[in-house]
Amino acid sequence: MSNELKYAVFGSGSWATAIVKMLCENQTEVGWYMRSVYTKEHLIKEQHNPSYLSSVEFNIEQLKISNDINEIANYADVLIFVVPSAFIYSELEKLTVDITNKTVVSAVKGIVPETGLLLGEHFHDIYKVPFQNIAVIAGPCHAEEVALERLSYLTISCDDAKKAQHIANALSSDYIKTKISDDVIGTEYAVMLKNIYAIAAGIAHGLGYGDNFQSVLMSNAIREMKRFIKKKHKMKRNINNSAYLGDLLVTGYSLFSRNRMFGNMIGKGYTVKSAQMEMSMVAEGYYATKSAHLINQKNKKKTKMYIIDAVYNILYEGKDPKKEFIKLAEKLD
Numbered sequence: 001m002s003n004e005l006k007y008a009v010f011g012s013g014s015w016a017t018a019i020v021k022m023l024c025e026n027q028t029e030v031g032w033y034m035r036s037v038y039t040k041e042h043l044i045k046e047q048h049n050p051s052y053l054s055s056v057e058f059n060i061e062q063l064k065i066s067n068d069i070n071e072i073a074n075y076a077d078v079l080i081f082v083v084p085s086a087f088i089y090s091e092l093e094k095l096t097v098d099i100t101n102k103t104v105v106s107a108v109k110g111i112v113p114e115t116g117l118l119l120g121e122h123f124h125d126i127y128k129v130p131f132q133n134i135a136v137i138a139g140p141c142h143a144e145e146v147a148l149e150r151l152s153y154l155t156i157s158c159d160d161a162k163k164a165q166h167i168a169n170a171l172s173s174d175y176i177k178t179k180i181s182d183d184v185i186g187t188e189y190a191v192m193l194k195n196i197y198a199i200a201a202g203i204a205h206g207l208g209y210g211d212n213f214q215s216v217l218m219s220n221a222i223r224e225m226k227r228f229i230k231k232k233h234k235m236k237r238n239i240n241n242s243a244y245l246g247d248l249l250v251t252g253y254s255l256f257s258r259n260r261m262f263g264n265m266i267g268k269g270y271t272v273k274s275a276q277m278e279m280s281m282v283a284e285g286y287y288a289t290k291s292a293h294l295i296n297q298k299n300k301k302k303t304k305m306y307i308i309d310a311v312y313n314i315l316y317e318g319k320d321p322k323k324e325f326i327k328l329a330e331k332l333d
Contacts, residue, residue, distance in 0.1 A: 005103075006031065007170055008076030010069065010091070012039050013282070014052040016082035018143035019107060020063070021056050025173040031064045033072040035091070040065050051280070053147045073097040078105060078167065080137070081119065084282040085110030088119065092126075100128050103163055107137040109191050109284040111291040118188045131184070132160045135167055138187040138243040140250040141176075142257070149175045155243035157181040157188070179242075185233040187243045193228060193308075194248040195285030196292060197221035199263035200307050201252040203314065203321050206267020213329070218252055220307060220332045227303045228292070259285040266314060267321055289315055306331040 008031025009020050016032075023030045034040055042050040043065060047057045066072050073079060074097045083091050085108050104127075106119040115122055120134040135158035145152050154171055158164035159182060168178035181187060197218070204217060225248065226239040239245060251257050262283035265275040272286070293312040296305050310328040313319040 005077040005166070006075060007078045007080065008033065008064075008072045009080045009082055010072065011082035011084075012036060012049065012052070013082065013084065014143040015107060015109075017049045017053045017056060018141075018146035019080055019082060019137070019171070020058070021053075021146060022171045022173065022176055024058065024062055025176075026170055027062075029062055029064055031066075031072045031076045033066055033069050035067065037067055040067055053143060056147050069094045070097045073099060073102075076102070078103045078170070080105040080107055082107040084108070085112060085119075085284055086282060086287050088112055088122075089114045092122075095127070099123075100130070101133075102129070103133050103135060103167070104129050105135045105137060105167060106188060109195055110288045111192055111295075113287055113291060116291060116294065118185065118192075120184060120188060132158070133163070134158065134184060135164060136184055136188045136191065137167075137171075138191050139247040140242055141247075142250065142254060144256045146176070151175050151177070153242055153246070154178045155181050155187060155241075157184045157186075157243070159184060181243060183233075183235060183237050183243075186229045186235065186237050189229045189232060190225060190244045190247060192284075192288045193225045193292060194251045195259045195283070196289050196308055196311055197225070197248060198251040198257050198259035199266070199283070199285040199289065199315075200311050202257075202260035202263020202265075203267040203311070204263075204325060205260070206264040206269075207322055207325055209325070214253075216332050217307070218249065221252070222248055224305055224307055228296070228305065228308075231299060231303050232295070259283050262286065263311075272315055285311075286315060 007023050009016050010033045012034035048054050089112055104123045108119045112122045123129040138155045141152040141154055156164045156168045164180035168180050172178045222245050289311050292308050296302055310324045314321050314324050
């Protein structure tokens with residue numbers, strides 16, 4: 001891949017803002033699509049995102065900002081999508097530019113609800129993007145720590161190692177360390193699943209469970225993740241690597257984790273709707289829970305998913321969190 005490739009980010013949330021910041025460390029110009037006209041105008045005038053990571057100041061001359069998704073898709077060679085999974089389908093319906101020869105990168109932490117597909121699969125099936133042109137960004141990496149320039153780690157997965165390395169180089173800096181992987185499907189599922197387990201960790205905290213239980217919960221979560229991913233895409237992988245276990249731990253334990261925050265509110269007695277209204281950010285794990293549950297239900301031989309089932313029962317079946325976690329505790333080892 002040429003060093004002159006142009007990069008663009010689609011989305012205006014905290015993770016999208018963090019990725020733009022990373023790219024600005026290395027790129028002369030970065031494309032940035034955002035739906036909100038207000039956000040665009042505020043960013044141009046005040047040099048920062050008004051709603052997310054507002055402490056990060058941008059050199060506006062370094063950014064090509066637009067409310068037209070096709071303008072930015074046409075501009076860039078590498079398209080990084082960071083729109084929440086709940087809204088990605090409707091945003092992509094606006095896309096009319098041919099992107100079959102572009103590199104598409106998923107930084108979306110969930111499945112496309114309308115199709116039940118990973119974002120990479122969605123781009124392949126609907127937009128005919130070859131699998132070798134699809135990549136995934138995984139952590140462990142919180143947007144808030146990127147804003148503070150605290151040392152963070154990313155894994156870039158792609159079937160084409162050269163493309164993966166080019167993207168990794170574009171995101172690397174003194175405070176961002178990167179590595180590459182060929183486990184595109186596995187890392188994308190891991191990125192989705194860890195948000196569900198973070199909700200579980202939050203519910204447990206809200207219910208008053210302590211660190212001892214949390215450690216057992218996370219130990220079971222990584223094994224459950226391994227079973228789920230192996231069922232969907234069997235290949236040799238070390239589930240203890242940073243893209244899987246590391247990302248799970250930081251999402252499950254960090255105070256920056258919106259999914260843990262959402263779960264904590266549920267554990268303390270908030271309804272799903274009231275918790276969602278209270279938060280200013282999307283908890284991707286809410287949507288991922290339903291997707292993961294449905295995927296497992298479609299398996300001829302269902303995988304044991306005690307934690308996912310418990311979170312699903314609480315969020316979608318209206319079951320009492322306290323009673324569900326009493327039952328869950330009996331199944332963990």
